[in-house]
Amino acid sequence: MSSQGEQSRGTGRRRRPVWLRVVSGGIVSLLVVVAAIFATRSDGQPVHDVALTDGGLWVSGGRTGYWGRVNTGAHQFDLVLSGAGDAGTGEDVLRADVLQDGRNAVGVTADRRLIAFDTRTGDRIKGEVQVPEPTSVTGVDIHEPDRVALGGDTLAVVDHDTGRIWGKRLDPAGGTPIADLLDTGELDTVGKQAAVTVDLDGDIMAVSADSGRVVEIPAEGDGFGQPIRTDLDFSGRAADITAVGDEWVVLDLETGEVMSEHLQDPQPIAGSGQDNAGEDLAMVALQQPGPASDVVGYQTLERAGYARITEDSDHDGADVGVVSGLDEGDERPQAQFNKISRPVINGDCLYAAWGMGGTILWGRACGQTQAQTSQLPVAGNLTRRNGVAVRHDRGQLVLNDLDTGRVYDLTLPGDLRIDTWPGGAPRGDPERYDPSGWGDDPSPSSTTSTRRPGSSPSTSRTSSPTTSTKTG
Template identity: 65%
Template sequence: MTAQGEQTAGAQRRPRPVWLRVASGGVVALLVAVAAIYAWRADGQPVHDVALTDGGIWVSGGRTGYWGRVNTGAHELDLVVQGAGRSGNGEGVVRPDVLQDGRQAIGVTADRQLVAIDTRTGEPVRDDSGTVETVQMPEPHWATGQDFQRPDLVALGGDTLAFVDHDTGRIVGTRLDPEGGSSIGELAEVGPLDTVGPRASITVDDDGDIMAVSAQSGRVVEIPAKGDGFGAPKRTSLEFSGRAADITAVGDAWVVLDLETGKVMAEGLEQPQALPASNEEAGQSLVVATLQQPGPASHVVAYSTVESAGFMRIDSDSDGGNEGEILSGIDEDSGAGVTGGSRSRFNRISRPALNGPCLYAAWGEGGTIRWGRTCTQDRRPTVELPTEGEQTRRNGVAVRQARGQLVLNDLDTGRVFDLSLPDDVRIDTWPGGAPRDEIERYEPTPWGRPTTSSPTTSPTTATKTG
């Protein structure tokens, strides 16, 4: 009876009107469509805000007169910016360069002008009138007749851009917007933060603190970053005087290399340490050597010479007992550099870079480029990169890094090599020909060659200098 009753009741249930069934279906379809559109357009709750250009590494095109952004994932340049310029082939030729710190990118032109590049748009930063902002750095007067690795006169790090007048030691700096695209025009107008002394060089640590040294006075000046500005300078006098000195930062501590003697001095180090294989020639020539790119705090500092690259201790225990100790290194075994007591005139070295526990360094001699990597306390041989043609090298090579990615950039030719790949390391998509007066944007073709589009105003037309 119960089953029969239920069946009878179900049979007698009145069906819903047709219009109600159609309306219900329409409401459900509408809700699904709205949810789909919302899901498609919504950003959601971001775990990490990553811009599409965050993975790019900015490089110099050398004598091509371009700057470019490397997309390491696509193994190509995805943006080229014109305006870097070039200046002949003389002994004092200056090739364009580029600095990068996260979303900050600063181009250095062949005539020593600084140009801020918005890494999100690939456009040079302009002032309110639409003119590209450029800041003119002073021309340095280096020791003549000397073949040595010239230290840095401009530095970028921790959202700080700073440069020093090599001849006077005047230090100029500004804080940048962490989001990138900052104006740098005020550098042409502000006064110096401090003066360190003649024959100066500069660096900026990962926190944005400025550190500069004068080879003539033996003075080190530290200017801490403080919010949107800087704190009071701190000065330290070192017992040396020479023609040139290099400086870098290991954490918040400065490290100085006297290029006259090959001695390394560091904050907290009691006695100077001799740089291994410094290639000193009876005090007549300056040391061909350089210290690492600024990096995290450590009891060692990386260095590079013509012969090798490696680490040496700079902690408080390094009081002379382990002078010149090499904890790990890369041998530059091409035969370049020292032959019969004389060094190769056109051998150039890179400022070594640390990427996690690994050390990267590179050397250039003529058309030959060699590089090496070590992640242990063992010596590793270098690798020669495939190059084409003969050239007289005027500039060196640079290890570029951004967010854990590294490329090798030839500052003469603009060639770029991806150091993370075992094969096909060369990235060769620079436009050919002489530099033009306008920015050139392009989309790489399947063959890796550029297809140009409408140009815009060039940084070379900017008038703001200081």
């Protein structure tokens, strides 16, 4: 592997401030008093009650055409937005997605428009961005790399076909308009067959499978620094990229091999399903961006585990992770029935989920352990176009089925399902609904609703739906 770049990887690579705090005993006392004052509102309720509507976890409603906010403390929805895309069923119906970074949330509609909204109120922020439509690889089954990424107060978009990269720094308090992203935010070009990610500090990292190049664009204040280019010795039809700490990790889907800044040679991922390089592509997804480590999380059809990304790592990846239990002898086409997703590192635990036709598999492996999956049945057509997503923000996690919109709170005992989407067809434009007053769930008693019982049907707007349903 060879590397070259316009900017060296020395002191100019990233600028991170070092804070020196010297606080006297008197100031500490003052801060304690101030904290006590602000810990209580005028009505006597603690501030942590306010925080229940200060972001939550955002999820996609799949075929319902909605987005929703999960109040993880109450294990239920506390806000629903329409405008995610066309509702409906069928293999050709694209599903919406949602990205979140603290108080910044961006909905991705079924027709690839980006819509930012206020995570606390659910109000739409004026303007939207049309993401360039990718020309995906045909005739092979892969987990599609990301073309939009959000993290560290940075929103990034890459044009898969041209490699053009756009980025915008966002206010950590939320509320930043994004409509001018493609007009004013172009930063560099990486090459064709491109994918993008953003690390926890907001640095943009993009890779081109065609050119074998990685471009890093460091976040600096309200803008970005000079791009750093690294040429890798590979070329193919598709590549994936993620961030581990402030380092990029690239997966060549042509060979099923991982490359990083601290590996001399590419490392193969076991079980990638890549036995015919140049014909098939590897069925592998790298982890969602996470903290610094000497390993990277990955997921295949067979398992979720770790691959080393430094030469001095003593982690061999054996017998650690989550085993899916998928039957590799099943003759049904993988593209129709089995979908992988990006695993999540939360503390010392690896969370992973698979969409297997009418079933969702999920598991958690903590420390140096190996775990099996649990099953979550999903009624309906066994042909699965979209997979599942482990939604993760500020240490909170839920599982979201991108096809049906089902949402599972992984912290609950027994029944994990908590979604209560509005009944009826959603409108085309984003509109805020308050599900707290909806009537009792009309779905079968086999699925338990966690909403407040005894409430009468009502909505926050006169034209909004009056019932909630558990779809799928």
